Amino acid sequence: xxxxxxxxxxxxxxxxxxxxxxxxxxxxxxxxxxxxxxxxxxxxxxxxxxxxxxxxxxxxxxxxxxxxxxxxxxxxxxxxxxxxxxxxxxxxxxxxxxxxxxxxxxxxxxxxxxxxxxxxxxxxxxxxxxxxxxxxxxxxxxxxxxxxxxxxxxxxxxxxxxxxxxxxxxxxxxxxxxxxxxxxxxxxxxxxxxxxxxxxxxxxxxxxxxxxxxxxxxxxxxxxxxxxxxxxxxxxxxxxxxxxxxxxxxxxxxxxxxxxxxxxxxxxxxxxxxx
Amino acid sequence: xxxxxxxxxxxxxxxxxxxxxxxxxxxxxxxxxxxxxxxxxxxxxxxxxxxxxxxxxxxxxxxxxxxxxxxxxxxxxxxxxxxxxxxxxxxxxxxxxxxxxxxxxxxxxxxxxxxxxxxxxxxxxxxxxxxxxxxxxxxxxxxxxxxxxxxxxxxxxxxxxxx
Numbered sequence: 001x002x003x004x005x006x007x008x009x010x011x012x013x014x015x016x017x018x019x020x021x022x023x024x025x026x027x028x029x030x031x032x033x034x035x036x037x038x039x040x041x042x043x044x045x046x047x048x049x050x051x052x053x054x055x056x057x058x059x060x061x062x063x064x065x066x067x068x069x070x071x072x073x074x075x076x077x078x079x080x081x082x083x084x085x086x087x088x089x090x091x092x093x094x095x096x097x098x099x100x101x102x103x104x105x106x107x108x109x110x111x112x113x114x115x116x117x118x119x120x121x122x123x124x125x126x127x128x129x130x131x132x133x134x135x136x137x138x139x140x141x142x143x144x145x146x147x148x149x150x151x152x153x154x155x156x157x158x159x160x161x162x163x164x165x166x167x168x169x170x171x172x173x174x175x176x177x178x179x180x181x182x183x184x185x186x187x188x189x190x191x192x193x194x195x196x197x198x199x200x201x202x203x204x205x206x207x208x209x210x211x212x213x214x215x216x217x218x219x220x221x222x223x224x225x226x227x228x229x230x231x232x233x234x235x236x237x238x239x240x241x242x243x244x245x246x247x248x249x250x251x252x253x254x255x256x257x258x259x260x261x262x263x264x265x266x267x268x269x270x271x272x273x274x275x
Numbered sequence: 276x277x278x279x280x281x282x283x284x285x286x287x288x289x290x291x292x293x294x295x296x297x298x299x300x301x302x303x304x305x306x307x308x309x310x311x312x313x314x315x316x317x318x319x320x321x322x323x324x325x326x327x328x329x330x331x332x333x334x335x336x337x338x339x340x341x342x343x344x345x346x347x348x349x350x351x352x353x354x355x356x357x358x359x360x361x362x363x364x365x366x367x368x369x370x371x372x373x374x375x376x377x378x379x380x381x382x383x384x385x386x387x388x389x390x391x392x393x394x395x396x397x398x399x400x401x402x403x404x405x406x407x408x409x410x411x412x413x414x415x416x417x418x419x420x421x422x423x424x425x426x427x428x429x430x431x432x433x434x435x436x437x438x
Contacts, residue, residue: 047318053437054313074318093438094399095359149430151322155414156428157346159317162436228354229438
């Protein structure tokens, strides 16, 4: 391994004199020393496998608890850290991570995870106990399972698995609707469908379903299953879906049918013209 | 008498066969249930090698140091997932004692060739449907004469989570 350039001007004391060790040529030249170089190194690394990664709890008057299992599927030991945080998802499903307790719907103060870390050797498992105290209201957060920083040098790498933990107390409503559907033909026989779902209920949802391509007579010509996609209350969620269908010229409709766990299915349709 | 006894035995035997035929072969039923939980898996291999600037002109405005090697992110999942990349600002160890300086994470970016994410805020670098995937991620860091001499490090976190 080639290490980074010597730490420039790291002061030390020797015999009462201040000395500077390893002053690099770059530093002498006034350049940012050790913006750093590091040769690739081969070392046994952990591989984190976590299950489940989507957890729905129903704590209300009663507390709720679950267990998350972490397995090291890699060849090297993993020094892992377990901790809680908050998150938001935008309309495209991209995440924004927040410190625990800072999310608008944080489970902070109620949600705990134990232990807070472990050394998991290759092939071993570790269980994490997650507990949500009784209390009112919908909340959500994320349990992170994180490796120690890997490598040395300017840019180090950490791998992390985020477990979505969502709580909806008994009686929280699950509702939603498909507000927009657009469809277009991409390269080859792929049909690109964009469906926008609006979560109008109180509960965080997992959206599953199928997309159908129909002719104007209602005949299903192709279909594809999708999901789950996370949907937070009061938010819109776009799902970009692909369906493979060899269609002759003509007019068709794309029909997403979404099971969000409520008492009805949400659906919509968008027109598709193949020229 | 002997004939009557034979007839009775024969009748009993036939009755037993008939009863057996009516009952049929004994069977048992059991339910088979299976739960497959949601699963995600991530591993990183390799490391980024950022070349050290050796000439003052390496720090000209608009200069960028590009990694000469990639980090490979291997992911698996039975749900659709995204990998988000985040990093804090660089930790600075000055070459001149007492010097202080903040190099923002936004001066660095990672890319998979199609998508580039600047490291000042969470951004999705990888989006996949369920399955196993491997993505090579390169990195680059913008440098300038304004960067003070010293060592710079930051930690780039790849977070995999269900969509």
